[in-house]
Amino acid sequence: MNVQYVQGDCIFTRVNKITKQYEYLTEDIDTDVIIVGGGVTGAILGYYLTKNNIKCVILEKSRVGHGSTSITTSLLQYELDSTIMGLKQYTTIENIIKSYRLGVKALNEIQDFIEKYGNNCDFKRVDSFLYTSKEIDKNKVEEEYQIRKDNGFKVEFIDQSSNPFTFDVKAGLLSKDGGAQFDPFRFTHELLRVSCESSLKVYENTEVVSITYNENDVIAETVYGHKVRGEIIIAATGYNTQLFTKREFGTKTTAFNLATKPINNLEERYKSIVFRDTEVPYNYFRTTNDNRIIIGGEDINFLPDIFNEQLCIKSYDKLEQRIKNLFKQHKVEIEYRYCGAFASTQDNLGFIGKDPDRSRLWYCLGYGANGILFAILGGIMLSELYLGKVNEDLKLFDVDRFDS
Ligand SMILES: Cc1cc2nc3c(=O)[nH]c(=O)nc-3n(C[C@H](O)[C@H](O)[C@H](O)COP(=O)(O)OP(=O)(O)OC[C@H]3O[C@@H](n4cnc5c(N)ncnc54)[C@H](O)[C@@H]3O)c2cc1C
Incomplete structure (x- = not known):
């Protein structure tokens, strides 16, 4: 079977007119x-x-x-896909903290590259926000906050009363300068x-x-x-x-992304943070310099030919609904839909x-x-x-x- 790794209308290869070609x-x-x-x-x-x-x-x-x-969504964060306690059964807390620190180092490396050679890829250093809108997951976020704080990470806890966002947050963990975004x-x-x-x-x-x-x-x-x-x-x-x-x-899945059209009057606070929730599979979103939102999630078992349209449409529809629910105050229109292989590991x-x-x-x-x-x-x-x-x-x- 001819395995397809990418399918759809990818924002980054559509909006960029890079004509550079290398010889064979x-x-x-x-x-x-x-x-x-x-x-x-x-x-x-x-x-x-x-x-x-x-x-x-x-x-x-x-x-x-x-x-x-x-x-790739190019939502860069030092933290891993699961929480520290979620990963504990596969590795040690010490190793997870070490990999968080290496994540910060990698973020700094990219920032140094941009500072040295110019920002030609819409790079932005941002905060990262891990949150839940479910009562049942509040403890998970609180625990994660405490361990990171005890290990010297710059974190802030956000609850319903301090929630600055227009969607529901039962518990949230904001990591100062914990993320970045760019055009990959x-x-x-x-x-x-x-x-x-x-x-x-x-x-x-x-x-x-x-x-x-x-x-x-x-x-x-x-x-x-x-x-x-x-x-x-x-x-x-x-x-x-x-x-x-x-x-x-690794374990392969098919992962989905949607990119909206530019959104009028998108609030500044959404432009300096990358977001991820604690759902399984989790959802994540970021903005672009021209005020679009890119949202990802709704992964399903890997489809080697990726042309199972029914399944793809289902995931795209769920993501569209999700982004519209998160940003009810705006007119959200989807411009790009794309998906592809993704592989994860236990740790x-x-x-x-x-x-x-x-x-x-x-x-x-x-x-x-x-x-x-x-x-x-x-x-x-x-x-x-x-x-x-x-x-x-x-x-x-x-x-x-x-x-x-
Ligand atoms: C939907 C999605 C969202 C993601 N979001 C994030 C994110 O937010 N942040 C993050 O850090 N990571 C994210 N990732 C992971 C990230 O995208 C990958 O780690 C990264 O794109 C992998 O890049 P790569 O260069 O290794 O692979 P690729 O971009 O796939 O490049 C591999 C290249 O190898 C070439 N190739 C294959 N076989 C041969 C051969 N025999 N001879 C010569 N060339 C060959 C292919 O043509 C291809 O161009 C995401 C991934 C997916 C799928």
């Missing part, structure tokens, strides 16, 4: 690091490796940023632009069809028969990893590091709702690893951690 590979080449995949993860890896003077190339089978990067398609192109001005090489329409692992090198063969020789190869192919391994890395973390059986095969897989922040951490830690420094935090993202 027409010769055999040598490099140090071969990155397979030209989504946001591949671009982040390219940026950090190049910054560390490591020679690398990106091989992308279609066009840059048109995989799951085109449908433009961010990806920006990373590539900056890195290609240095030494990065990017090839579009260059699918890797086979890989040979040798004692002294690794060779990726591309669809038109050209070979790329490197010291290592990094899988940055998102939810599509069959080329590298038979291993199933909500992605996979970064070496394959347990092949030392020349490395992974950078941003699974879970914090995929972009994990890719930033991957870029930093895998560059260090290539230069011989093992970062202890890599253990959190170990490729093997669920097998032992």
